[in-house]
Amino acid sequence: MTIRTRLSLWYATVMFIALMVMGVLLYFQLVIEPRQEAHRHHHEQNEEAVDPDVFEDVTGIVLSCGIPAALLAVAGGWWLMKKSLAPVASLTQATEKITAQNLGEKIPRTGNGDEFDRLTEVFNSMLARLDDSFNRIREFTLHASHELKTPLTVLRGETETALRDEKISPTERERAHSQLEELRRLTQIVDGLTLLAKADAGQVALTLEPLRLDELVRDCFADLQILAEPQHIQVELEACEEISVRGDRHRLRQLLLNLADNAVKYNQPSGHVTMSLRRAAGLAEIKITNTSAGIPPEILPRVFDRFFRGDSAHGNTIEGCGLGLSIAQWIVSAHAGKIQIASAPSQSTIVTVQLPTA
Numbered sequence: 001m002t003i004r005t006r007l008s009l010w011y012a013t014v015m016f017i018a019l020m021v022m023g024v025l026l027y028f029q030l031v032i033e034p035r036q037e038a039h040r041h042h043h044e045q046n047e048e049a050v051d052p053d054v055f056e057d058v059t060g061i062v063l064s065c066g067i068p069a070a071l072l073a074v075a076g077g078w079w080l081m082k083k084s085l086a087p088v089a090s091l092t093q094a095t096e097k098i099t100a101q102n103l104g105e106k107i108p109r110t111g112n113g114d115e116f117d118r119l120t121e122v123f124n125s126m127l128a129r130l131d132d133s134f135n136r137i138r139e140f141t142l143h144a145s146h147e148l149k150t151p152l153t154v155l156r157g158e159t160e161t162a163l164r165d166e167k168i169s170p171t172e173r174e175r176a177h178s179q180l181e182e183l184r185r186l187t188q189i190v191d192g193l194t195l196l197a198k199a200d201a202g203q204v205a206l207t208l209e210p211l212r213l214d215e216l217v218r219d220c221f222a223d224l225q226i227l228a229e230p231q232h233i234q235v236e237l238e239a240c241e242e243i244s245v246r247g248d249r250h251r252l253r254q255l256l257l258n259l260a261d262n263a264v265k266y267n268q269p270s271g272h273v274t275m276s277l278r279r280a281a282g283l284a285e286i287k288i289t290n291t292s293a294g295i296p297p298e299i300l301p302r303v304f305d306r307f308f309r310g311d312s313a314h315g316n317t318i319e320g321c322g323l324g325l326s327i328a329q330w331i332v333s334a335h336a337g338k339i340q341i342a343s344a345p346s347q348s349t350i351v352t353v354q355l356p357t358a
Contacts, residue, residue, distance in 0.1 A: 010080050010083065014072075014073070014077070014079075014080060015073075017076070018072045018073055018076065021068065025068065087110060087116035087117075090108075091107065091116060091119070091120060091123070094107040095123065100134060103127050103131035103134060104127075104128075104131050106124045106127070107123050107124055107127075108120075134200075138200045138201050139201075141196075141197040142194065142197040142198060144193075145197060146194065148190050149194075152186060152190060155183055156180065156184070156187065159179050159183060160180065162176050189323065192323035192326075192327060195327060196306065196327065204334075206247075206248040206251060206334055206335075207248050207249075208246050208247060208248060209247075209249070210244055210246055211246075211247060211249050211252075212242070212244055213243045213245045213247075213252070213286075214240050214242050214243055214277055216252055216253055217240055217275065217286065218237070218240060220256035220260055220275070221237045221275055224263070224264070224275065227260065227264045228264050228273060231264065231267070231269070231271075232269070232270045233267055233270065233271050233272065233273055234270075234271070234272045234273070235272075235275070236272070236273070236274045238274050238276040239276045239277060240275075240276070240277045241277055241278050241279055243277060243279060243357055244357065244358040245355050245358050246358045247335045248334075248335075251335075252331065252335070254331065255327075255331040255332065256286070258325070258327060259288050259328060259351050259353070260275075260288065262324060262325070262351075263290040263351070264290075266290065266292050266293075266349070267291060268292060272290070272291045273289070273290045273291075274287075274289045274290075275287070279357070280354070282357065283337075283354045283355060283357065284354070284355045284357050285354050286353040286354075286355075287350060287351070288351045289348055289349070289350045290348060291347070291348055292343075292348060293346060294345035294348070294349060295341070295343035295349060296345065297343075300341065300343060303325055304325050304329045305326070306322065306323055306326045307322040308322050325341075332353055335355055335356075336355075336356055337353060337355040337356065338353070339353050339354075340352045
């Protein structure tokens with residue numbers, strides 16, 4: 001049954017009920033009340049005697065009957081609109097929950113065969129095609145990154161062997177050093193792509209165990225001091241409360257090192273970096289703040305996108321491939337936590353990580 005037919009039937013039903021109510025009210029006003037009045041005065045009244053009184057009170061009858069009928073029509077129209085737009089609201093709520101991670105889930109269908117039911121079927125078909133496309137992209141990325149590892153390892157080995165040869169000229173040695181740095185950078189990109197592709201496919205297993213997060217933060221702070229020294233950046237550990245979490249030690253250390261490395265790379269000359277670990281609302285909250293040029297508000301929502309590098313001032317001078325924050329976001333999400341970035345232009349950037357405590 002189509003929506004047009006169903007709306008027509010619903011509206012006809014509402015109008016029929018409204019007419020029935022109006023008829024009952026008119027019958028009460030025109031017949032029942034005159035008879036009761038005649039009975040109270042103990043004399044007979046024929047139809048001709050009743051009619052003049054009825055026509056004198058026609059305004060009152062119209063108001064007494066029309067107002068309830070109008071209210072019923074308004075209420076019926078409201079119910080009609082709510083009933084007719086219910087499939088739209090359900091479809092909207094279902095589509096709002098769709099993300100790249102749950103494309104395989106189908107939107108519930110009403111099963112009545114109307115236009116909205118067919119539209120839901122079209123949406124489900126589209127989601128199935130998108131899910132298949134995403135899976136193909138993940139498989140291609142995973143296979144490509146896996147196949148690239150072998151030649152990169154061979155090239156790195158040959159370059160390192162060449163550097164150990166004392167007979168090569170200074171020019172060739174400098175060229176080999178440059179090639180080795182590019183090979184290391186390319187290897188880092190391939191490793192990052194492999195990790196994210198496996199994470200998307202659910203192939204990364206985390207070793208969750210109770211651990212002291214404050215110990216990891218102190219270890220990361222020691223590494224941060226080493227990273228910041230060549231650029232004369234001051235580092236400070238504001239607070240480090242004793243907090244235990246349940247997580248993967250290797251991945252959490254990778255998370256902290258990625259954030260610390262970014263805080264040093266995207267910093268001002270002789271700037272400042274602060275770290276802290278505190279309890280906040282029952283969660284373990286890590287904050288890393290650096291004195292940077294800031295992130296423009298229009299690109300702040302995209303900082304976790306893969307290969308996105310929004311810092312135009314340092315984009316060509318700072319090493320990186322734009323995967324660090326994407327990996328950090330995945331690690332935090334895998335530990336049921338949250339990561340946020342706030343930035344004040346020309347002042348500072350604050351990265352906040354919240355993890356559930358053990």
